[in-house]
Each structure stands twice: as C-alpha cells, then as structure tokens.
Amino acid sequence: MSPSVKLLSVATAAPPHELPQDQALEVARRLFGHRFAGFDRMAPVFDTTGIRMRHLVRPVDWYIEPRGWPERTEAYLQGAGDLFVEAATAALDEAGLTGAEVDMIVTVSSTGIATPSLEARAMDQMGFRPDAVRVPVFGLGCAGGAGGLALASRLAASSPGAVVVMVAVETCSLAFRTDELTKANIIATALFGDGAAACVLRAGEAGFAQVTGLAEHTWHDTLEIMGWKVDPTGFGVIFDRAIPPFVKDNLRPAMDQMLAGQGLAVEDVDRFICHPGGTKVVEALESCLDLGQGALDQERAVLADHGNMSSPTVLHVLDRTRRAGMPARSVLTSLGPGFTVSTVSLAA
Template sequence: MSFINAIGTAVPENCFPQIQIAEFMASALQMNEYDQRRLKALYRSTKINQRYSVLTDYGKTIDEYEFYPNTLDLEPFPSISQRMLAYKKYALPLCLKAIDNLGTLPDITHIITVSCTGMYAPGLDIEIIASLQLNTTIQRTAINFMGCYGAFNGLKMADVICKANPTAKVLVICVELCTLHFQKKMDEDFLLSNALFADGAAAVLVTGTPSATGQSLALKSFFCDLYLEGKQDMAWQVADFGFEMTLTSYIPKLVKSGIKALTDKLLENCGLMTQDISLYAMHPGGKAILEAIETALSISVEDNRYAYQILRDYGNMSSATVLFVLKAIIEDIANVRKNQHILSCAFGPGLTLESMILEIV
C-alpha cells in the first residue's frame, strides 16, 4: 500500500473578486449593456467568490495591462508562443511554493509532474531538481494534457512505484496556469470556461509507509471509465492563441448518468459499501457538476462542503483542485477521524471519469 503523507498548496499573489474578472471580460469582449448583464449573471451563478492568476491584468484597466496589449480589443492577441513563455516564467515559482508548504522533504527518489496548461523542455521536473538541489538520479515522469483528472494519474503512478519499491519517496506536483488561456470569443463554451478556471499548484508526498508524526491518507483503490458519448462535450485543443476549452452544458448530465456505476464498481473492488464512506473529495468542476454528483449519489450539499469551499475560494484549478479539496479535509480536525474512508472523483476530456478511495490513518 502507499500513503499520502503531506499535501502542500500554493496560489499566485494576484487575487481577483469574481465580479472584477467579469468586468475585465466584458470590456475585452466589447459587450453591449445587455450582454454585460448576462455575463455578470453567469459569473454570479458559478458560486465562485474569487480566483487567482499569475497575470495582474485581470484587475487593471486597459492602459495598465502587462500581458495583454493596451488596446480596446486586446489586439494583437497573445500567441501560443507568448503564453508558453509566460507559463515557463510563472509555473516553476508556483511549484516551489507548493513544495515548500509540504514541510521538510525526505530524500526524494521519484518526481511526477502533472500539467495540462503548458509545457517546455527541459521541463519543470528538471528545473525543480536544479532549484532544490535534489539528487540528479531522481526518476522523472511527466503527465501532460489530461485535464482536471490529471492528479489521479499522478497518484496512480506514485502508488505503483511505491508498491514496487516500498522505500520509494515520490513527489507529485500538479501546476495549472489556466488564466493564460483566456479566449476572446463569445461562444458559450469560452464564456463558461473564462468564468470558472484559475491558477494554482499542489504538491503531494507519497511513500510506502504512513507518516510517523501526522495524518496520512492510504491510497486504497482506483477505478476509471470512459463515456465516449461525451467525447465532444469536453475537449482541450492547442490553437494559435492559447489552449481552447470545449465545455458544454451537457457535461453535468453525463456525470450524473455515469458516476453511480463508476463508484459502485470502485467500492466493490475494495470490499466497501456506500455506508462505509464518511467523506467526499469531489473535483469542483463547477456548481452544476457538484449538484449532479449529489443527485446521483444521494449525498447532501453538506457532504460536498469541501468541494464547494474550494470552488468558492479558488475556482477550478484543473488537476490541482482535487488536491486542495483533500487538504481541506485533512485540516478539518474536528470532523476527521482515523479509519474514515474518503471517496474522490474527477472528470475530464474523453469523457473520462476517475475515482479513488482513500483511508485516513
């Protein structure tokens, strides 16, 4: 078995109220008064209070922009090359901040980086080793472009490594700079994604033994399935002016129709029943998705409170978000006890549904 022994999270310094971001978007899209009202209603409906970005522009006026051009229509709109240069500039410091929040690191044997919002080579894995002066013989794996469920694949890889080598000490780092990919289009998909996504990083230490000094989360079981009928409803494409997200209103219906069978199989695989689950760590992909999960699994808003808390305070940070949710759970000492089981799920392109069971030890 393998164990999460520490979770460190980090967000950029720039924090913006949701309504302020809406005003930036309305200006950038040169909306009329009617469309502005509709956009602000959309932003209010997300139940997000604030989001973080590596860019300062979302809180500035046109003549103060640093990343976007100081023009009314933001032309010439930043190219994919400019956005990847920004990713390279900002991703590493955010990773290092999350790793620092883990506490004292043991002798790391493996590093797994997870991201779907940027890439370059030599990449984050090598830069982290160089910055922290870690052993250059550390084994490195990069998990890219898997979207919001990417953390699950990072944890599954760490689990396999620790089961094969019980002395392994695996550092998993998820970093997403979603706000680099703002798209200046009026399509419903882009309006919604612009309203949800944010920047953040999370680091996790996974080992073959639980922590001797604090709480650990045992990685008990994983289960994944594909709902190919939703392949066109959630997608992530590299375009000339950033990565373009397809995110249709049909996704909550797909999640609602598939998550019960998914979690039933997950529970069956590890010999548990629904009543054995005490806590829920759902990826807060959006309010409608959380509500669909509650209906399908017959759980309450209170059961889902950790996901709502992270959605409210941070928005959707893609792969890093579910690790923020797990951290919120283990820090809620008054309501968390030894041997409780946590059910966690996330969703992404495919349509992919990922799930896992963790146990507090």
C-alpha cells in the first residue's frame, strides 16, 4: 500500500465470567437433553471443538432464563462497551498514545445493536476528540477481524499521519437461545464466546508490521452458509455445518487469485494468521493451503482458551503470533457471512 501503513500495536480483552467447556456441556444437557431428541448424538461436538474455556459477559446462570431484546441489548451495551474500552485503552497504551490523539475509530461488531454506536458511547471515557471520525461496521461476522483491519488500513493510507484505532468486539453468548431446538443452536452453544481486540495504525510510522496488501472474495449463492436470523426474541444463528468442506474445496482458488494480485503465491507466505472458526475449520485451512497438520498452532491455542469469538478471534491470533516473533511475510485472513474471505498481507 502507498503510503506505507504500519501496525503500531494490538491488544486483546476478555470478559470476566469463565465457562469451562465441560460446564457448558452440563448446562446444555440440562436445558436441551430432555427436549431435543438428537442431543446425545450432538453432545460430542463439545469435545471435538478443541475448546477448553470460554469467557462471557454475564454469569452462566443469566443465560438459563428466557431473555428478550431489551435484556440482551442492555447486556450488549454494558458488556461490549466495557470490552471496547479495555481493548482500545490497552492498544493505545502500547502505542504510547492517548484517546485525544485518535483521528479515526473503526468499530466492528455484529452481535448487538447500539445506536449511538459503541465508540460514541465510549467518547468521554476514552477521551476521544469531538472531531474524531467514527466508522461503525455491522454485519461482517467472523470475517470482521480481517475486514475491519483492511478498512482501517485504507483509512490510514488515505490520511497520512492520522491515528486510526480499530476495535473488534463481540458478545456471541447473547445470541444463546433456550427456545431454539436446532442443530445450529447446539453447535453455537458449543463453539462461541465473547471477547475483543484492538489495533492502532498510522501511515509512515514505525511499527511491528507493515500492511502490504488487501484483498477480499465473496462467493456467489452462499448467503445461507452462516449469519443471523432476527425474530422477536433476538438473533438466531444460521450456521451450516458444511463450512469445513466448503473451505477445503473453495478457499485455495480464491486465495491464489487474491495473492496473485499482489504478485505473490501461497508458497511465498511464511505464515497464514487465520481465524479459527473451529477445529474442523482449522484442519480444512491447513489442508487447502498445504500448511501441514498442526501448522496453525496459535489458532488452536486461541480456540482452546477463548472459543470462537467471531471478529476479534483472528486478532487474538495476531497478538500471539507477533509475541512469538512476526514472520517476514504473513497473511491475516478470516471467513464470515457473505460467504466472504478477507485478507490483510503483512511484512515484518
């Protein structure tokens, strides 16, 4: 990209309430076991996800009671708001900056509705200036980590010297439904957690990585693979279990095309930094990108410690990767509703 956009920092945040995976299975069995005939056949998914722990914005007992839009929205505004401030503050601290020095704020979130949006609600607490540009982004889902970082990179490139903060924050747990007796809901119950991550970018600054390329691909006729349906109770998950084979069969040609536009091939990439949607998705990524089984070790570690947090998850992987030592050339990538893959190419 020109001018050169650098990543100055990345920081992560997790809410305070922990949910070990074995406890999640116990709760799901208590709520669904006697009402959903296929629960025992579905139960092993809690073991095969590769998840040990997840974090929630509310204590687990809160989710057991029926909740509607007002209660879910209140929990989102508080929980996502706290996570936004924690992640953004940590990223700015690492970059040696304050909220008053931020010129643009990109907020990525698809698990709640806030108008005014989260960055507006955090203006006073963060010390953002009144003239800071606000860019809230909804609907990218799990692709929002890479997609939001790409958007923030374009904004930084368009205004050299401007400080751009990108915050991805999701409260996936608030879509938990006791009234949805479906396979998709059981899988979501086994897989998703809450969390946040933030990055600071600026063109022309020294940083731990330079953004060298951006690309995105959306497949036709794939709207039903994943997303939300909306009803009077809240969001309901659309989650197609065919995602791993779809990734295995379709990602490589799209990745080849996206990298070719940057004069690269898969073999030129030292490391892919991937959104770990689940263990089977990680395995599909390793297979189709010829990475070798076990290559995506940081992805598995984040999945084990946090579950799938949707958009922030790939930024958690980025944080662990750079702490271990950024490779010379990497590609950060995430998949989400659309069905879309977003990529950000980085050079250390």
